[in-house]
Amino acid sequence: MLKFTAHKRLKSELKTFIKAAGQQWLSTAAAQNPRLSPELWQLEYVGNELAFRGRALSSLLSKWGTPLHIVDEAKLISNLESFQKVADGFEDGLEVFYSYKTNPLPWVFEVLHQQGAGAEVISEYELWLALKLGVPADKIIYNGPAKSQASLEAAIDKNILSININNAEELDRISALAAALGKTARVGIRVTSAAGWTGQFGLPVETGAALEVFRQALAQPELSVTTLHCHRGNLIYDEDTLQSHLHFLLKFVDELKEKLNWIPAVLDVGGSLATPTVRYLSKKEIKLATTFLVPPSPPEPQSVLTPQAYAETVVRVVRSHFQQQGYPQPRIVSEPGRSLTGNSQFMLTTVQNLKHDASFDFAVLDAGINLASCVASEYHEVFPLQLKSAPMRCHRLVGPICHMGDTLYMASYLPQLERQDALAIMDSGAYFIADATSFAFSQPAVVAITTSGQEVLIRKAESFDHLVSLDHFAAKEGQPS
């Protein structure tokens, strides 16, 4: 037993030594870690203050509180316009249906809808919201594997552009519902390739299952089959991946024409285009950051397909193919999420507490995995709101929720942080708000900076009263209410 303990201690000491040496060597190199330029987001340091389109971010924080999301309306609109550009030589471009789930802010939806975007919804709630916002039925597409009866009835009743079907069971339900309502339902079939998501989603082309369900759907008098839908799921970073996605779809279009004499009136190519300044971190990178404090290197934004290049390729490839084959041109639909809103928003957060450790400091932020869970597994640039002349230091940026797993950045090299220093975490416009919880802390406010430079509070922070507004108090006599 003693021997075992001694051996264990030796091993542990050796491990500590190697780790320390490794840390020193690596972190010296890492301290000059490259960062993305603030200019990518219309940010710059004016004096020592980080400013957004000329406005000091610290003034926003002191006015609106912390944490805080900032929406950049101009970026939102320019992103959308990039998708909407029509490729040279073609008349019609891409119709954008924004993926509501990505960043569920009604104000953002309204801005996008006003510029002509439709709504891609995946639940009864999202369908309700699209209708509430006045989105025309012809600009709503309904995806998702769990469509409630009430939502299908509403979708059929309003005659939305397409209810996209995942499997034969859904097909039968929708036919039956349409028959009961005395209506015709406009539907699409979601198909899958081995290169993308499969599972509960859609029907595989390669097994013949997709063709078979198309055959069944076309035989149903209550259904108007309008759409061929294929959402890749796995992210698209480059032209080659997009091309192969499109060629897969177009090959199946030809098969549908040949075998069922059917041509899609709507070709829905799905979403999945990446945000250029965000990338997934590998397990190895996370481990290196955890153990050796090596920060992951930034993505190369210029290597990622832009919305405009994406749209141009989609339009050119699809329209040329339909033209060559003599098919009538379809409406071409895309359902961008992260590539449309991801980089049009960022989050401000403040250091609540500091704990010095041997080789790095813990900086406890007021936003952790409760508000920004994806930062634990994705590269998101982070900037201090004030550039100080303090020496560079490795910080582990953790959240407030009292759990060891609440770490956003394992190793972030910043001028020595102090309490109340503020940081901007970039690209919070995809899956920050969608995945947020109210774990012990309120969800934050969202302020938009409009194209005319106004600050608009588009979502209030949760108040404590709001957090218990659905609760039944005074369970027992004599309790305070």
Place this chain on the structure above:
Amino acid sequence: MLKFTAHKRLKSELKTFIKAAGQQWLSTAAAQNPRLSPELWQLEYVGNELAFRGRALSSLLSKWGTPLHIVDEAKLISNLESFQKVADGFEDGLEVFYSYKTNPLPWVFEVLHQQGAGAEVISEYELWLALKLGVPADKIIYNGPAKSQASLEAAIDKNILSININNAEELDRISALAAALGKTARVGIRVTSAAGWTGQFGLPVETGAALEVFRQALAQPELSVTTLHCHRGNLIYDEDTLQSHLHFLLKFVDELKEKLNWIPAVLDVGGSLATPTVRYLSKKEIKLATTFLVPPSPPEPQSVLTPQAYAETVVRVVRSHFQQQGYPQPRIVSEPGRSLTGNSQFMLTTVQNLKHDASFDFAVLDAGINLASCVASEYHEVFPLQLKSAPMRCHRLVGPICHMGDTLYMASYLPQLERQDALAIMDSGAYFIADATSFAFSQPAVVAITTSGQEVLIRKAESFDHLVSLDHFAAKEGQPS
């Protein structure tokens, strides 16, 4: 290129063949997978209907909707009473301070407080809620690494039992605040051992850092140092782990007495006791379930330390030590979370869609990782609400949120599920509600079955209007509000 493609296809086919053979072999054995008995939760099949304390669960679902959490008040109270039992030969037992973050339902808190439990809070919101519920200041402990200024002021002003300090910086802040308020703050120091959580939490004993901060705290006239706090974090399943946790603490008590002549008036042993019917799944188990459809085997509830055994050990070991050393007896405090409420609640969910696959079926539930994220990495028993004579079938139980990662059970063997079949997912009383998001779907209602057998709606489901109640609509003229 051709050669490469052929080789890839061969490899892929071989992989598919091996996988299929393995699946068949393993799933045949797995189909008789053992399950925990429904009786562990006062559930039983009456005829084919799953009933809870004599009440058919299907009637609850049709009355209150789906998904739905059910709180068992009797179990809640009996769990608390188990913790509160005093060990033979001792006068005073354990004081329970419920970890609010674990299952944030005010009605549940009220029940626990009425039975004498205090509140362990980690944020300004939770402190506000404890005070709102009328919890006496002497029954509130404030932990957490991100304590806001306002919350510290309130905690000092109300003179709560203990503000537990994580590091020297917090100590200085609290002293300064107390001085400014002209008050004395009751504080504790959170210490850590190598066997438990460290990181941003507390001060390590082994390096001398904990002792040093105690020394500093005792020198501050504005602080009344009442508490020695050590929360393990890593779960406690057995007596040995608990004993080693206690011995670590008591050894440090002796060091504090010897070096600083200080003895804790409050010994806060933290939480971390496991729920007996829940356990973490290893990566290997998840992989086996994913690839070969082998369901993880259930935990052995009888091998897990009960709340009563836990309390008896804590009280016996601590009181004996203080007695032997001639120290005045402390208040002994524990901060249970999952072990107190985990198994006093379960969640009902309904199949929304089915997709048949070769070796298993996807059943899409109306609750996924949006409402039950921990089920993806923990064993949680699941029961069908109706026992059908249908053949056993492997199901992959996935959620509604339109993401490949939304899987709760990789391989669950149940009589062939159909749409609208309902399931009970057990032990939803820890970190289901705390970690819940409103991702595209409303968060569900919570109904309590009281000790007198009443059904009380203790939390309403989020309505669609509630989901947008903090949003600013009509961003632009002409938009509907």
